[in-house]
Amino acid sequence: xxxxxILATGRLLLRPFDLADxxxxxxLCGDYAVAATTLLPHPYPDGLAxxxxxxxxxxxxxxxxxxxxxxxxxxxSLIGGVRLRIDPAHARGELGFWVAKHCWGRGYAxxxxxxxxxxxxxxxxxxxxxxxxxxxxPASGRVxxxxxxxxxxxxxxxxxKWGVYEDVDLWGxxxxxxxRPGTYVLSPL
Ligand SMILES: CC(C)(COP(=O)(O)OP(=O)(O)OC[C@H]1O[C@@H](n2cnc3c(N)ncnc32)[C@H](O)[C@@H]1OP(=O)(O)O)[C@@H](O)C(=O)NCCC(=O)NCCS
Numbered sequence: 001x002x003x004x005x006i007l008a009t010g011r012l013l014l015r016p017f018d019l020a021d022x023x024x025x026x027x028l029c030g031d032y033a034v035a036a037t038t039l040l041p042h043p044y045p046d047g048l049a050x051x052x053x054x055x056x057x058x059x060x061x062x063x064x065x066x067x068x069x070x071x072x073x074x075x076x077s078l079i080g081g082v083r084l085r086i087d088p089a090h091a092r093g094e095l096g097f098w099v100a101k102h103c104w105g106r107g108y109a110x111x112x113x114x115x116x117x118x119x120x121x122x123x124x125x126x127x128x129x130x131x132x133x134x135x136x137x138p139a140s141g142r143v144x145x146x147x148x149x150x151x152x153x154x155x156x157x158x159x160x161k162w163g164v165y166e167d168v169d170l171w172g173x174x175x176x177x178x179x180r181p182g183t184y185v186l187s188p189l
Contacts, residue, residue: 003060005123007068007115012108014068014082014115017056021069022049024078028100037137038098039161056083063088066124070099070112079103082116086124093120095131097143109143117147121175121184129184130172134161144171150182 007014017025028034030044041048059065063086070080079100084093095116099109120126133140135154145151149171157165176183 004066004068005119007119008073009111009115011073012111012115013071013073013076014112015071016060017053017067017069017081019050019053021078022053025049025052025081028078028080029098031101033101034098037134037140038096039159059085066093066116066119068112068116070108079108080112082112084116084120084124084126084129086126091125091127093124093126093129095129095144097140104139110146113143114147117173117184126175128172128174130170132158132168132170134159135167135169141169141171147173148182148184149173 004016026044026046026049029038029040029049030042032042034040035042035044056065056067060067065083065085067081067083069078070082071078080098080103082095082097084095086093095113097109097113097116099112117129120129129149130152131144131149132155133144141151150173152170152172155168155170158168159166173182173184
């Protein structure tokens with residue numbers, strides 16, 4: 001856990017998850033609207049949040065994960081999560097993220113995801129960050145677009161979600177200080 005810093009953005013503090021977050025994670029990710037566009041089960045079972053948080057801690061220790069609880073800077077309440085699943089051999093990280101439904105549409109996902117992409121490139125030394133979302137979930141693609149990612153393609157019926165084969169869109173961004181679309185220009189320190 002100590003391996004991960006706290007990332008401060010304009011309105012948010014991104015900090016490591018703690019086991020004490022488990023109840024809030026279960027409540028917020030237990031929302032059908034969050035489960036419907038992720039691989040989360042619904043209803044959200046007891047014990048899953050604890051296991052999920054513990055798996056992040058192990059992943060951070062191994063160097064193949066980074067995970068941040070997204071909290072409101074003023075009051076500290078948990079409103080979401082962003083994680084990177086890291087493949088060190090290829091210096092790439094796969095993003096996943098969610099925001100509590102009552103906080104949608106305020107730019108929080110974009111603010112948090114941008115910070116984690118920046119962290120991945122500047123601190124973790126990643127070369128590429130990629131992500132996928134259900135094609136029927138354009139809000140997620142819009143977040144990726146606003147974070148400088150480009151849409152690289154679509155895997156047809158790639159994921160079976162609740163018994164239905166679903167298309168997913170693939171997005172990526174490279175760490176190249178060239179400023180062309182799909183590359184990420186690091187902010188000056
Ligand atoms: C996807 C999600 C993270 C977005 O969070 P958010 O905090 O509302 O995102 P932001 O406010 O930063 O940006 C959302 C953007 O999507 C746009 N948007 C919302 N619904 C949309 C739709 N149906 N079609 C197109 N764009 C849409 C918003 O207008 C906004 O773009 P804008 O700033 O250009 O107006 C949130 O809805 C969520 O957690 N969903 C459930 C879990 C999930 O799907 N996670 C992603 C898995 S890959």
